[in-house]
Amino acid sequence: MTDDMDRAQKLDGFDRDVALANARARIAAAQSPRDTSIDGICIDCAQPIEPARLAALRGTTSRCADCASQFEQRVRMGR
Numbered sequence: 001m002t003d004d005m006d007r008a009q010k011l012d013g014f015d016r017d018v019a020l021a022n023a024r025a026r027i028a029a030a031q032s033p034r035d036t037s038i039d040g041i042c043i044d045c046a047q048p049i050e051p052a053r054l055a056a057l058r059g060t061t062s063r064c065a066d067c068a069s070q071f072e073q074r075v076r077m078g079r
């Protein structure tokens, strides 16, 4: 009996947490880099990524324009 109550309360709490986490994730994705390892430095050449590029891609890129196009070419060629 009390176990059922506990389970229901935990479920409510879990659902609420999930809803909150989803909302927070949506806001975070819209406002800030998704990947916290992205600090505006290109992971390939260690040069600062162009601020305009970072802003346009909402900080979701970890490569500068040059390295990104090279990377995309590698991906397109199937590595």
Ligand SMILES: [Zn+2]
Pocket (backbone or CB within 6 Å): 042, 043, 044, 045, 046, 047, 063, 064, 065, 066, 067, 068
């Ligand atoms: Zn680069």
